[in-house]
Amino acid sequence: xxxFNKTGKxxxxxxASEAAPFVKVGGLGEVMYSLPKAMRELGYDARVMIxxxxxxxxxxxxxxxxxxxxxxxxxxxxPNGLLVSNVLKHESEExxxxxxxxxxxxxxxxxxxxxGYGDDTTRWVLLSRGVLEFIKVSDWKPDIxxxxxxxxxxxxxxxxxxxxxDPVISKITDVFSIHNLKHQGTFDPSLVSEMDxxxxxxxxxxxxxxxxxxxxxMRRGIKYADAIITVSPTxxxxxxxxxxxxxLDKLLNERKERLFGILNGIDMESFNPETDETLIANYSPKLxxxxxxxxxxxxxxxxxxxxxxxFIVGMVTRIATQKGFxxxxxxxxxxxxxxxxxxxxxxxxxxxxxxxxxxxxxxYPDRFGTHYTFDxxxxxxxxxxxxxxxxxxxxxxxxxxQLEAMRYGCIPIVRKVGGLADSVEDFDPKNNKGTGFxxxxxxxxxxxxxxxxxxEISKQKKEWExxxxxxxxxxFSWEKSAKEYLKIFNLAVRLHKGDKTQFYKRx
Numbered sequence: 001x002x003x004f005n006k007t008g009k010x011x012x013x014x015x016a017s018e019a020a021p022f023v024k025v026g027g028l029g030e031v032m033y034s035l036p037k038a039m040r041e042l043g044y045d046a047r048v049m050i051x052x053x054x055x056x057x058x059x060x061x062x063x064x065x066x067x068x069x070x071x072x073x074x075x076x077x078x079p080n081g082l083l084v085s086n087v088l089k090h091e092s093e094e095x096x097x098x099x100x101x102x103x104x105x106x107x108x109x110x111x112x113x114x115x116g117y118g119d120d121t122t123r124w125v126l127l128s129r130g131v132l133e134f135i136k137v138s139d140w141k142p143d144i145x146x147x148x149x150x151x152x153x154x155x156x157x158x159x160x161x162x163x164x165x166d167p168v169i170s171k172i173t174d175v176f177s178i179h180n181l182k183h184q185g186t187f188d189p190s191l192v193s194e195m196d197x198x199x200x201x202x203x204x205x206x207x208x209x210x211x212x213x214x215x216x217x218m219r220r221g222i223k224y225a226d227a228i229i230t231v232s233p234t235x236x237x238x239x240x241x242x243x244x245x246x247x248l249d250k251l252l253n254e255r256k257e258r259l260f261g262i263l264n265g266i267d268m269e270s271f272n273p274e275t276d277e278t279l280i281a282n283y284s285p286k287l288x289x290x291x292x293x294x295x296x297x298x299x300x301x302x303x304x305x306x307x308x309x310x311f312i313v314g315m316v317t318r319i320a321t322q323k324g325f326x327x328x329x330x331x332x333x334x335x336x337x338x339x340x341x342x343x344x345x346x347x348x349x350x351x352x353x354x355x356x357x358x359x360x361x362x363x364y365p366d367r368f369g370t371h372y373t374f375d376x377x378x379x380x381x382x383x384x385x386x387x388x389x390x391x392x393x394x395x396x397x398x399x400x401x402q403l404e405a406m407r408y409g410c411i412p413i414v415r416k417v418g419g420l421a422d423s424v425e426d427f428d429p430k431n432n433k434g435t436g437f438x439x440x441x442x443x444x445x446x447x448x449x450x451x452x453x454x455x456e457i458s459k460q461k462k463e464w465e466x467x468x469x470x471x472x473x474x475x476f477s478w479e480k481s482a483k484e485y486l487k488i489f490n491l492a493v494r495l496h497k498g499d500k501t502q503f504y505k506r507x
Contacts, residue, residue, distance in 0.1 A: 010489060012039060012046045013142035015131050017124065017151040018114055019050045022061060022090075022099065025114050027264075027400060028148060028179050031231075034267055035485065038478035040096050042486070047142070049131055051108040051123070052088055052101035063088040063101060067137060070102075072129045073207060082106045083126060083207055087134050102130040120151075120186045121212050125204060128154035136168050144173045144489055150184050153221025154204055160224040161203060173496040175489065176225035180397050181239050181246045184218035189246050200224075200251075222251055227492035228259045229485070231398035232419035236261030244395055258495065260488050263422050264398040265478035271380075271407045273472075278377045279384045285469045291384065291409065298385030301378070302369025304342050311341040311458050313451075314382035314389050314410070316401050319349025319357075319372075324392030324415065329356050330444040331451075336364050339455050344369040344386065346378045383408035387458055392439075392447050396420050402436070403476040409468035412436035413454050415447075423476065427453075429463060435471040 018025050019032035032048055039046035052063075066089040073083045086103040103109070107123045117123065128147075132155065135141055147155040156174045163169040182189070185198075198216040200223045205211045222228055230236040236259055238244040240252045252259060269275075273291075274284045281293035292308040299306050317323045332343070345357060345368075354372060361368035371378055379401075382389070389405040391414045398419035402412040406424075414420040416438045427434035437457075439450040458464050 009042075009044045010143045010486075010493075011140070012036070012044055012144045012146060012489070013131075013135070014046065014048045014146045014148065015127070015152045015155060016048070016050055016148035017127070019048050019099065022050065022056050022101075023053050023114060027398070030400070031179070031264060032148060034265065034478045035482060037095065037097070038265070038482035039485075041479065042482055044486075047098040047100065047140075049100040049102065049134075051127055052103040053114060054109045054111065056101075061090050063090045065089075066100065067134060070130055070133050070137075072126060072133060078207075085126070085130050087130070087138075100134070102127055102134075104130075118186070118213070121215050121217070122207055124151040124217060125154050125207065125212065125215070128152055128158060128204075131155060132158060132163055132169055135172070136166065141168060142172060144175060144492065146175045146177060147221060147225070148177045149179050150217035150221065153217035153219070154215075155221070156225040157200070157204060157220040157223070173226050173489070173493045174224075175227045175229060175492050176221035178218070178222075178228065178230045178239070178397075181218065181230075181244070181248060184216045184246065184248075186213055189216070189248075219248060219251065222248060222255060225258070226496045227488055228252075228255060229488055230259070230261045232263045232422045233261035234421040235397045235418040238395070238418060261422075262481055262484045262488070263419055263476075264400060264403075265481040266400060266403045266407065266476050268407070268475075268477045271383075271404050273384055273408045276380060276384065278380045283384075285409075285472050288409065288465055288468060294381065294385035295387075296385075298344070298381050299342070301381060302344055302371075304344075304369055305366050311339075311388075311455055312344065312386040313341055313413070314344045314386035315347065315391075316379040316382055316389065316405075317345075317347045317349075317391070319345075319347050319353045321350075322394050322396075323349075324394055324442075324447075325350075325353040325356075326394075327392050327442070327444050327447050329353070331448050333360060333363075335448060335451055336360065336367065339452065341455060342367050342369070344382060346371045346375065346382060348372060348374060379404070380408075383410045386410050387464075388413050388437075388454055390451070391415070391420060393417055393420065394442060399423070406435055406471035406474055407476070409472045411454065411464075411467060411471060413451060414438055415442065416440040417442075423474075427457065427467060429457075432466065433470070434467060435474060436467075 014036050016032045018029040020029045036046040036048050067087040070085045088101040088103050090099045156176050159174050196214050198214050200219040240249050274282050280297040281290045283290035383405045388411045396418035412424050414424050424436040425434050426438040437450050437454040439446040
Protein backbone atom coordinates (compact mmCIF):
# COMPACT_ATOMS: atom_id res chain seq x y z
CA UNK A 1 0.00 0.00 0.00
CA UNK A 2 1.33 3.44 -0.93
CA UNK A 3 1.75 5.84 1.94
CA PHE A 4 0.40 8.76 -0.08
CA ASN A 5 -2.32 9.24 -2.65
CA LYS A 6 -1.76 10.81 -6.08
CA THR A 7 -1.53 14.31 -4.60
CA GLY A 8 1.35 13.23 -2.36
CA LYS A 9 -0.78 13.70 0.74
CA UNK A 10 -2.16 11.33 3.37
CA UNK A 11 -5.47 9.59 3.08
CA UNK A 12 -7.08 9.95 6.52
CA UNK A 13 -10.08 8.15 8.02
CA UNK A 14 -11.67 9.71 11.11
CA UNK A 15 -13.77 7.28 13.15
CA ALA A 16 -16.17 8.39 15.87
CA SER A 17 -19.52 7.68 17.49
CA GLU A 18 -20.99 10.91 16.07
CA ALA A 19 -20.29 13.47 13.37
CA ALA A 20 -22.21 16.54 12.24
CA PRO A 21 -24.26 17.16 10.19
CA PHE A 22 -25.54 13.56 10.34
CA VAL A 23 -25.72 13.20 14.13
CA LYS A 24 -24.42 15.56 16.78
CA VAL A 25 -24.84 15.14 20.53
CA GLY A 26 -21.93 17.26 21.76
CA GLY A 27 -18.66 18.91 20.79
CA LEU A 28 -17.22 15.68 19.39
CA GLY A 29 -19.79 15.72 16.60
CA GLU A 30 -18.78 19.24 15.61
CA VAL A 31 -15.06 18.37 15.63
CA MET A 32 -15.69 15.32 13.43
CA TYR A 33 -17.23 17.65 10.87
CA SER A 34 -14.90 20.62 11.07
CA LEU A 35 -11.49 18.95 11.33
CA PRO A 36 -11.91 16.61 8.31
CA LYS A 37 -13.33 19.56 6.36
CA ALA A 38 -10.24 21.63 7.17
CA MET A 39 -8.04 18.70 6.11
CA ARG A 40 -9.83 18.48 2.76
CA GLU A 41 -9.41 22.21 2.23
CA LEU A 42 -5.66 21.67 2.68
CA GLY A 43 -5.78 19.08 -0.09
CA TYR A 44 -5.96 15.85 1.94
CA ASP A 45 -8.38 13.01 1.29
CA ALA A 46 -10.06 13.01 4.70
CA ARG A 47 -13.12 10.84 5.25
CA VAL A 48 -15.29 9.94 8.24
CA MET A 49 -16.92 6.71 9.45
CA ILE A 50 -19.68 6.50 12.08
CA UNK A 51 -22.62 4.17 12.79
CA UNK A 52 -25.82 4.53 10.76
CA UNK A 53 -28.40 5.74 13.28
CA UNK A 54 -32.15 5.67 12.79
CA UNK A 55 -32.37 9.43 13.31
CA UNK A 56 -30.24 10.22 10.27
CA UNK A 57 -32.15 12.05 7.52
CA UNK A 58 -31.70 9.88 4.41
CA UNK A 59 -33.65 12.32 2.24
CA UNK A 60 -31.26 15.11 3.15
CA UNK A 61 -28.15 12.90 3.13
CA UNK A 62 -28.71 10.16 0.54
CA UNK A 63 -26.54 7.05 0.79
CA UNK A 64 -25.76 4.02 -1.31
CA UNK A 65 -24.57 0.55 -0.40
CA UNK A 66 -20.77 0.39 -0.40
CA UNK A 67 -20.29 -3.11 1.01
CA UNK A 68 -22.75 -5.83 1.95
CA UNK A 69 -22.39 -8.41 4.69
CA UNK A 70 -19.41 -7.73 6.95
CA UNK A 71 -19.34 -10.80 9.21
CA UNK A 72 -17.62 -9.54 12.33
CA UNK A 73 -17.76 -12.51 14.69
CA UNK A 74 -14.60 -14.62 14.46
CA UNK A 75 -16.23 -17.66 16.04
CA UNK A 76 -19.41 -18.98 14.51
CA UNK A 77 -21.60 -18.16 17.51
CA UNK A 78 -23.87 -15.51 16.00
CA PRO A 79 -26.73 -17.69 14.69
CA ASN A 80 -29.18 -14.78 14.46
CA GLY A 81 -26.81 -12.61 12.46
CA LEU A 82 -26.92 -9.74 14.96
CA LEU A 83 -23.36 -8.72 14.15
CA VAL A 84 -23.48 -8.95 10.35
CA SER A 85 -23.29 -5.38 9.08
CA ASN A 86 -23.28 -3.34 5.89
CA VAL A 87 -21.37 -0.22 4.97
CA LEU A 88 -23.21 2.71 3.38
CA LYS A 89 -21.59 5.72 1.75
CA HIS A 90 -22.62 9.37 1.45
CA GLU A 91 -20.85 11.66 -0.99
CA SER A 92 -21.35 15.41 -1.31
CA GLU A 93 -20.36 17.03 -4.58
CA GLU A 94 -20.74 20.43 -2.94
CA UNK A 95 -17.85 20.15 -0.45
CA UNK A 96 -16.22 16.82 -1.27
CA UNK A 97 -17.43 15.12 1.89
CA UNK A 98 -17.20 11.32 1.91
CA UNK A 99 -18.74 9.60 4.91
CA UNK A 100 -19.13 5.89 5.59
CA UNK A 101 -21.80 4.44 7.87
CA UNK A 102 -21.72 1.06 9.57
CA UNK A 103 -25.27 -0.21 9.23
CA UNK A 104 -26.54 -2.64 11.86
CA UNK A 105 -30.21 -2.90 12.73
CA UNK A 106 -29.83 -4.45 16.20
CA UNK A 107 -27.13 -2.18 17.64
CA UNK A 108 -27.73 1.17 15.91
CA UNK A 109 -30.98 1.58 14.03
CA UNK A 110 -33.24 0.11 16.70
CA UNK A 111 -31.88 2.60 19.26
CA UNK A 112 -33.56 5.93 19.90
CA UNK A 113 -30.36 7.56 21.19
CA UNK A 114 -26.66 7.58 20.35
CA UNK A 115 -25.54 6.83 23.92
CA GLY A 116 -26.88 5.45 27.16
CA TYR A 117 -27.34 1.70 26.71
CA GLY A 118 -26.10 -1.16 28.85
CA ASP A 119 -24.44 -2.77 25.85
CA ASP A 120 -22.77 0.42 24.60
CA THR A 121 -19.31 -1.14 24.80
CA THR A 122 -20.44 -3.95 22.50
CA ARG A 123 -21.81 -1.33 20.09
CA TRP A 124 -18.47 0.50 19.93
CA VAL A 125 -16.40 -2.67 19.62
CA LEU A 126 -18.72 -3.55 16.75
CA LEU A 127 -17.89 -0.20 15.15
CA SER A 128 -14.15 -0.68 15.75
CA ARG A 129 -14.06 -4.16 14.23
CA GLY A 130 -16.37 -3.07 11.44
CA VAL A 131 -14.03 -0.25 10.45
CA LEU A 132 -11.01 -2.53 10.25
CA GLU A 133 -12.82 -5.26 8.35
CA PHE A 134 -14.18 -2.68 5.92
CA ILE A 135 -10.72 -1.22 5.31
CA LYS A 136 -9.49 -4.71 4.40
CA VAL A 137 -12.09 -5.09 1.63
CA SER A 138 -12.43 -1.47 0.50
CA ASP A 139 -10.84 -0.09 -2.65
CA TRP A 140 -10.01 3.09 -0.70
CA LYS A 141 -7.48 2.44 2.04
CA PRO A 142 -6.36 5.13 4.49
CA ASP A 143 -2.77 5.83 5.45
CA ILE A 144 -3.90 7.07 8.87
CA UNK A 145 -6.88 6.16 11.05
CA UNK A 146 -7.87 8.70 13.71
CA UNK A 147 -9.96 7.14 16.49
CA UNK A 148 -11.91 9.59 18.63
CA UNK A 149 -12.50 9.08 22.38
CA UNK A 150 -13.15 5.87 24.33
CA UNK A 151 -15.80 4.55 21.97
CA UNK A 152 -13.16 3.95 19.28
CA UNK A 153 -10.14 3.37 21.52
CA UNK A 154 -10.50 -0.31 20.62
CA UNK A 155 -9.23 0.48 17.11
CA UNK A 156 -5.58 1.14 18.09
CA UNK A 157 -5.83 -1.84 20.47
CA UNK A 158 -6.98 -4.21 17.72
CA UNK A 159 -4.58 -2.79 15.13
CA UNK A 160 -1.58 -3.52 17.38
CA UNK A 161 -2.75 -6.96 18.52
CA UNK A 162 -5.20 -9.07 16.50
CA UNK A 163 -4.58 -7.22 13.24
CA UNK A 164 -0.86 -6.50 13.63
CA UNK A 165 0.15 -9.07 11.01
CA ASP A 166 -2.61 -8.27 8.56
CA PRO A 167 -1.00 -7.18 5.24
CA VAL A 168 -3.31 -4.17 4.95
CA ILE A 169 -3.92 -3.02 8.53
CA SER A 170 -0.29 -3.42 9.62
CA LYS A 171 0.76 -0.66 7.22
CA ILE A 172 -1.72 1.88 8.58
CA THR A 173 -0.76 4.45 11.23
CA ASP A 174 -3.24 4.98 14.07
CA VAL A 175 -3.82 8.13 16.12
CA PHE A 176 -6.03 8.32 19.20
CA SER A 177 -7.71 11.61 20.11
CA ILE A 178 -8.89 12.34 23.66
CA HIS A 179 -11.75 14.83 23.96
CA ASN A 180 -12.63 14.17 27.60
CA LEU A 181 -10.58 11.75 29.72
CA LYS A 182 -13.33 11.36 32.30
CA HIS A 183 -15.43 9.23 29.95
CA GLN A 184 -13.71 5.86 29.60
CA GLY A 185 -16.48 3.29 29.19
CA THR A 186 -19.95 2.41 30.42
CA PHE A 187 -18.87 3.12 33.99
CA ASP A 188 -17.59 5.88 36.23
CA PRO A 189 -13.82 5.29 36.47
CA SER A 190 -13.75 6.68 39.99
CA LEU A 191 -16.09 3.89 41.17
CA VAL A 192 -14.43 0.88 39.52
CA SER A 193 -12.81 -1.58 41.92
CA GLU A 194 -9.29 -2.90 41.36
CA MET A 195 -10.76 -6.33 40.69
CA ASP A 196 -12.99 -5.10 37.86
CA UNK A 197 -10.54 -2.61 36.40
CA UNK A 198 -9.53 -3.27 32.78
CA UNK A 199 -5.73 -3.08 32.59
CA UNK A 200 -5.93 -3.06 28.80
CA UNK A 201 -3.44 -5.91 28.43
CA UNK A 202 -5.75 -8.79 27.56
CA UNK A 203 -7.48 -9.26 24.22
CA UNK A 204 -10.71 -7.46 23.38
CA UNK A 205 -13.43 -9.97 24.44
CA UNK A 206 -15.82 -11.59 22.02
CA UNK A 207 -19.06 -9.66 21.57
CA UNK A 208 -21.21 -11.68 23.96
CA UNK A 209 -18.57 -12.07 26.68
CA UNK A 210 -19.85 -10.66 30.04
CA UNK A 211 -16.46 -8.98 30.54
CA UNK A 212 -17.28 -6.59 27.71
CA UNK A 213 -19.08 -4.12 30.01
CA UNK A 214 -15.87 -3.57 32.00
CA UNK A 215 -13.71 -2.73 28.98
CA UNK A 216 -11.96 0.64 29.19
CA UNK A 217 -11.77 2.00 25.66
CA MET A 218 -9.89 5.10 26.79
CA ARG A 219 -7.13 3.10 28.49
CA ARG A 220 -6.78 0.79 25.50
CA GLY A 221 -6.58 3.64 23.01
CA ILE A 222 -3.86 5.36 25.04
CA LYS A 223 -1.93 2.14 25.61
CA TYR A 224 -1.64 1.13 21.96
CA ALA A 225 -1.87 4.21 19.70
CA ASP A 226 1.06 5.36 17.58
CA ALA A 227 0.30 8.90 18.78
CA ILE A 228 -2.18 10.44 21.22
CA ILE A 229 -3.70 13.90 20.81
CA THR A 230 -5.72 15.83 23.37
CA VAL A 231 -7.78 18.90 22.52
CA SER A 232 -5.43 21.49 24.01
CA PRO A 233 -1.74 21.71 24.99
CA THR A 234 -2.49 22.51 28.63
CA UNK A 235 -4.91 19.58 28.92
CA UNK A 236 -2.17 17.29 27.56
CA UNK A 237 -0.04 18.31 30.54
CA UNK A 238 -2.90 18.22 33.05
CA UNK A 239 -3.94 14.65 32.28
CA UNK A 240 -0.52 13.42 33.36
CA UNK A 241 -1.27 14.61 36.90
CA UNK A 242 -3.25 12.75 39.54
CA UNK A 243 -5.67 15.68 39.83
CA UNK A 244 -6.82 15.52 36.21
CA UNK A 245 -5.66 12.06 35.15
CA UNK A 246 -8.81 10.09 36.06
CA UNK A 247 -6.65 7.09 37.15
CA LEU A 248 -4.86 7.06 33.79
CA ASP A 249 -2.11 9.55 34.67
CA LYS A 250 0.53 6.85 35.20
CA LEU A 251 -0.18 5.30 31.80
CA LEU A 252 -0.15 8.71 30.15
CA ASN A 253 3.21 9.49 31.74
CA GLU A 254 4.55 6.20 30.39
CA ARG A 255 3.48 7.30 26.92
CA LYS A 256 4.24 11.02 27.26
CA GLU A 257 6.63 11.01 24.30
CA ARG A 258 3.63 10.18 22.13
CA LEU A 259 1.19 12.55 23.86
CA PHE A 260 0.42 15.97 22.34
CA GLY A 261 -2.17 18.70 22.67
CA ILE A 262 -3.76 20.75 19.90
CA LEU A 263 -6.42 23.35 20.57
CA ASN A 264 -9.72 22.85 18.76
CA GLY A 265 -10.76 25.45 16.24
CA ILE A 266 -14.05 27.03 15.19
CA ASP A 267 -15.69 27.74 11.85
CA MET A 268 -14.53 31.32 11.31
CA GLU A 269 -16.93 31.78 8.39
CA SER A 270 -20.00 30.66 10.30
CA PHE A 271 -19.05 32.53 13.48
CA ASN A 272 -18.56 35.94 11.91
CA PRO A 273 -20.27 39.05 13.33
CA GLU A 274 -19.95 40.80 9.96
CA THR A 275 -22.16 38.25 8.19
CA ASP A 276 -24.04 36.31 10.88
CA GLU A 277 -27.72 36.47 9.88
CA THR A 278 -28.90 35.56 13.38
CA LEU A 279 -27.76 38.95 14.70
CA ILE A 280 -30.01 41.99 14.63
CA ALA A 281 -27.07 44.12 13.52
CA ASN A 282 -23.84 43.03 11.89
CA TYR A 283 -20.63 44.74 12.94
CA SER A 284 -16.85 44.61 12.70
CA PRO A 285 -13.91 45.86 14.78
CA LYS A 286 -14.25 49.13 12.87
CA LEU A 287 -18.00 49.36 13.51
CA UNK A 288 -18.30 48.32 17.14
CA UNK A 289 -20.97 50.96 17.80
CA UNK A 290 -23.45 48.78 15.87
CA UNK A 291 -23.03 46.10 18.51
CA UNK A 292 -25.28 47.95 20.99
CA UNK A 293 -28.28 47.06 18.80
CA UNK A 294 -27.64 43.41 19.57
CA UNK A 295 -27.41 44.18 23.28
CA UNK A 296 -30.85 45.77 23.18
CA UNK A 297 -32.22 42.79 21.22
CA UNK A 298 -30.70 40.44 23.80
CA UNK A 299 -32.35 42.33 26.65
CA UNK A 300 -35.70 42.22 24.85
CA UNK A 301 -35.32 38.49 24.18
CA UNK A 302 -34.96 37.75 27.89
CA UNK A 303 -37.39 40.37 29.17
CA UNK A 304 -34.73 42.52 30.84
CA UNK A 305 -34.84 46.31 31.20
CA UNK A 306 -33.39 48.02 28.11
CA UNK A 307 -30.12 49.77 28.83
CA UNK A 308 -27.32 49.72 26.26
CA UNK A 309 -24.79 50.75 28.93
CA UNK A 310 -25.64 47.92 31.32
CA PHE A 311 -22.89 45.33 31.80
CA ILE A 312 -24.23 41.96 30.58
CA VAL A 313 -22.55 38.66 31.38
CA GLY A 314 -23.65 35.52 29.60
CA MET A 315 -23.09 31.80 30.11
CA VAL A 316 -23.56 29.28 27.30
CA THR A 317 -22.88 25.99 28.96
CA ARG A 318 -23.85 22.60 30.24
CA ILE A 319 -25.18 23.14 33.76
CA ALA A 320 -22.90 20.85 35.74
CA THR A 321 -20.24 20.83 38.45
CA GLN A 322 -17.51 20.56 35.81
CA LYS A 323 -18.52 23.98 34.51
CA GLY A 324 -17.93 25.66 37.88
CA PHE A 325 -21.49 25.90 39.13
CA UNK A 326 -20.49 25.14 42.70
CA UNK A 327 -18.48 28.40 42.59
CA UNK A 328 -21.51 30.24 41.24
CA UNK A 329 -23.65 28.73 43.97
CA UNK A 330 -21.47 30.51 46.49
CA UNK A 331 -20.50 33.64 44.60
CA UNK A 332 -23.23 34.79 42.23
CA UNK A 333 -25.56 36.09 44.93
CA UNK A 334 -22.74 38.16 46.41
CA UNK A 335 -21.86 39.60 43.00
CA UNK A 336 -25.50 40.47 42.32
CA UNK A 337 -25.75 42.14 45.69
CA UNK A 338 -22.77 44.41 45.09
CA UNK A 339 -22.54 45.03 41.33
CA UNK A 340 -25.13 46.32 38.89
CA UNK A 341 -25.13 43.89 35.96
CA UNK A 342 -27.46 41.57 34.07
CA UNK A 343 -26.84 37.82 33.86
CA UNK A 344 -28.08 35.48 31.11
CA UNK A 345 -27.74 31.69 31.17
CA UNK A 346 -28.42 29.35 28.24
CA UNK A 347 -27.90 25.63 28.73
CA UNK A 348 -29.20 22.26 29.85
CA UNK A 349 -28.14 20.29 32.90
CA UNK A 350 -28.47 19.43 36.55
CA UNK A 351 -31.69 20.41 38.31
CA UNK A 352 -29.98 21.28 41.61
CA UNK A 353 -28.07 24.13 39.94
CA UNK A 354 -31.08 25.22 37.94
CA UNK A 355 -32.97 25.66 41.21
CA UNK A 356 -30.19 27.87 42.60
CA UNK A 357 -30.33 30.01 39.46
CA UNK A 358 -34.12 30.15 39.55
CA UNK A 359 -34.07 31.25 43.19
CA UNK A 360 -31.69 34.07 42.27
CA UNK A 361 -33.94 34.97 39.36
CA UNK A 362 -36.82 35.41 41.80
CA UNK A 363 -34.62 37.55 44.03
CA TYR A 364 -33.32 39.67 41.12
CA PRO A 365 -36.15 39.52 38.54
CA ASP A 366 -34.92 42.42 36.40
CA ARG A 367 -31.37 41.12 36.16
CA PHE A 368 -31.63 37.41 35.31
CA GLY A 369 -32.46 35.71 32.03
CA THR A 370 -32.52 31.92 31.54
CA HIS A 371 -33.21 29.39 28.80
CA TYR A 372 -32.85 25.73 29.76
CA THR A 373 -33.25 23.93 26.43
CA PHE A 374 -30.97 23.62 23.42
CA ASP A 375 -31.10 26.56 21.03
CA UNK A 376 -28.73 27.20 18.14
CA UNK A 377 -29.50 30.92 17.83
CA UNK A 378 -29.44 32.25 21.40
CA UNK A 379 -25.71 31.59 21.97
CA UNK A 380 -24.88 33.76 18.96
CA UNK A 381 -27.15 36.51 20.25
CA UNK A 382 -25.31 36.35 23.58
CA UNK A 383 -21.91 36.48 21.86
CA UNK A 384 -23.06 39.40 19.72
CA UNK A 385 -24.78 41.38 22.48
CA UNK A 386 -23.30 40.56 25.89
CA UNK A 387 -20.17 42.28 27.18
CA UNK A 388 -18.61 39.17 28.68
CA UNK A 389 -19.01 35.41 28.88
CA UNK A 390 -18.31 33.56 32.12
CA UNK A 391 -16.55 30.15 32.07
CA UNK A 392 -15.32 29.22 35.60
CA UNK A 393 -14.71 25.54 34.79
CA UNK A 394 -13.29 23.00 37.21
CA UNK A 395 -11.68 21.37 34.16
CA UNK A 396 -12.06 22.15 30.48
CA UNK A 397 -10.25 19.94 27.94
CA UNK A 398 -10.67 22.45 25.13
CA UNK A 399 -13.78 24.57 25.23
CA UNK A 400 -15.42 26.23 22.23
CA UNK A 401 -17.52 28.92 23.90
CA GLN A 402 -14.56 31.19 24.67
CA LEU A 403 -13.36 30.92 21.06
CA GLU A 404 -16.76 31.72 19.61
CA ALA A 405 -17.33 34.56 22.08
CA MET A 406 -14.00 36.24 21.32
CA ARG A 407 -14.82 36.11 17.62
CA TYR A 408 -17.76 38.40 18.44
CA GLY A 409 -15.88 40.65 20.86
CA CYS A 410 -17.59 39.11 23.89
CA ILE A 411 -14.84 39.05 26.51
CA PRO A 412 -14.23 35.78 28.39
CA ILE A 413 -13.89 35.59 32.17
CA VAL A 414 -12.31 32.19 32.69
CA ARG A 415 -10.37 29.93 34.97
CA LYS A 416 -6.82 29.13 33.90
CA VAL A 417 -7.35 25.48 33.05
CA GLY A 418 -7.19 23.28 29.94
CA GLY A 419 -8.09 24.92 26.66
CA LEU A 420 -9.18 28.09 28.47
CA ALA A 421 -5.56 28.64 29.53
CA ASP A 422 -4.36 28.10 25.97
CA SER A 423 -6.84 30.42 24.26
CA VAL A 424 -7.41 33.37 26.62
CA GLU A 425 -4.67 35.87 27.52
CA ASP A 426 -5.11 37.86 30.72
CA PHE A 427 -5.79 41.58 30.36
CA ASP A 428 -2.61 43.65 30.71
CA PRO A 429 -3.23 47.38 30.17
CA LYS A 430 0.41 48.37 30.75
CA ASN A 431 1.58 46.33 27.76
CA ASN A 432 -1.63 46.71 25.75
CA LYS A 433 -2.18 42.95 25.78
CA GLY A 434 -4.84 40.48 26.72
CA THR A 435 -8.11 39.08 25.39
CA GLY A 436 -9.93 38.32 28.64
CA PHE A 437 -9.80 37.97 32.42
CA UNK A 438 -8.28 34.93 34.12
CA UNK A 439 -8.25 33.48 37.62
CA UNK A 440 -6.23 30.42 38.53
CA UNK A 441 -7.34 28.99 41.87
CA UNK A 442 -10.63 27.08 41.91
CA UNK A 443 -12.03 29.32 44.59
CA UNK A 444 -15.12 31.51 44.92
CA UNK A 445 -13.10 34.54 46.04
CA UNK A 446 -10.76 34.23 43.06
CA UNK A 447 -13.80 34.20 40.77
CA UNK A 448 -15.34 37.24 42.49
CA UNK A 449 -12.13 39.27 42.33
CA UNK A 450 -11.69 38.56 38.62
CA UNK A 451 -15.34 39.29 37.88
CA UNK A 452 -15.10 42.64 39.68
CA UNK A 453 -11.92 43.42 37.73
CA UNK A 454 -13.73 42.86 34.43
CA UNK A 455 -16.73 44.89 35.60
CA GLU A 456 -14.55 47.88 36.50
CA ILE A 457 -12.53 47.77 33.27
CA SER A 458 -15.76 47.71 31.25
CA LYS A 459 -16.44 51.25 32.44
CA GLN A 460 -13.28 52.40 30.65
CA LYS A 461 -14.81 52.43 27.18
CA LYS A 462 -11.64 53.01 25.16
CA GLU A 463 -9.72 50.32 27.05
CA TRP A 464 -12.61 47.89 26.67
CA GLU A 465 -12.83 48.54 22.93
CA UNK A 466 -9.13 47.78 22.52
CA UNK A 467 -9.69 44.58 24.48
CA UNK A 468 -12.57 43.63 22.17
CA UNK A 469 -10.54 44.29 19.04
CA UNK A 470 -7.66 42.13 20.26
CA UNK A 471 -10.08 39.30 21.01
CA UNK A 472 -11.74 39.58 17.61
CA UNK A 473 -8.36 39.50 15.86
CA UNK A 474 -7.39 36.07 17.21
CA UNK A 475 -7.09 33.23 14.69
CA PHE A 476 -8.95 30.20 15.98
CA SER A 477 -9.56 28.72 12.55
CA TRP A 478 -9.68 24.99 11.96
CA GLU A 479 -7.08 25.48 9.24
CA LYS A 480 -4.58 26.51 11.88
CA SER A 481 -5.47 23.49 14.05
CA ALA A 482 -5.42 21.12 11.05
CA LYS A 483 -1.85 22.11 10.22
CA GLU A 484 -0.83 21.20 13.77
CA TYR A 485 -2.58 17.85 13.43
CA LEU A 486 -0.62 17.17 10.26
CA LYS A 487 2.63 17.68 12.14
CA ILE A 488 1.56 14.99 14.62
CA PHE A 489 0.46 12.73 11.77
CA ASN A 490 3.94 13.01 10.24
CA LEU A 491 5.47 12.04 13.57
CA ALA A 492 2.98 9.20 14.08
CA VAL A 493 3.86 7.72 10.69
CA ARG A 494 7.55 7.66 11.64
CA LEU A 495 6.76 6.16 15.04
CA HIS A 496 4.66 3.48 13.39
CA LYS A 497 7.69 2.58 11.26
CA GLY A 498 9.91 2.41 14.34
CA ASP A 499 11.62 5.79 13.90
CA LYS A 500 11.46 7.50 17.32
CA THR A 501 13.23 10.69 16.25
CA GLN A 502 11.23 13.71 17.40
CA PHE A 503 10.60 16.51 14.88
CA TYR A 504 7.70 18.22 16.59
CA LYS A 505 8.18 21.31 18.71
CA ARG A 506 5.68 21.24 21.57
CA UNK A 507 3.82 24.48 22.37
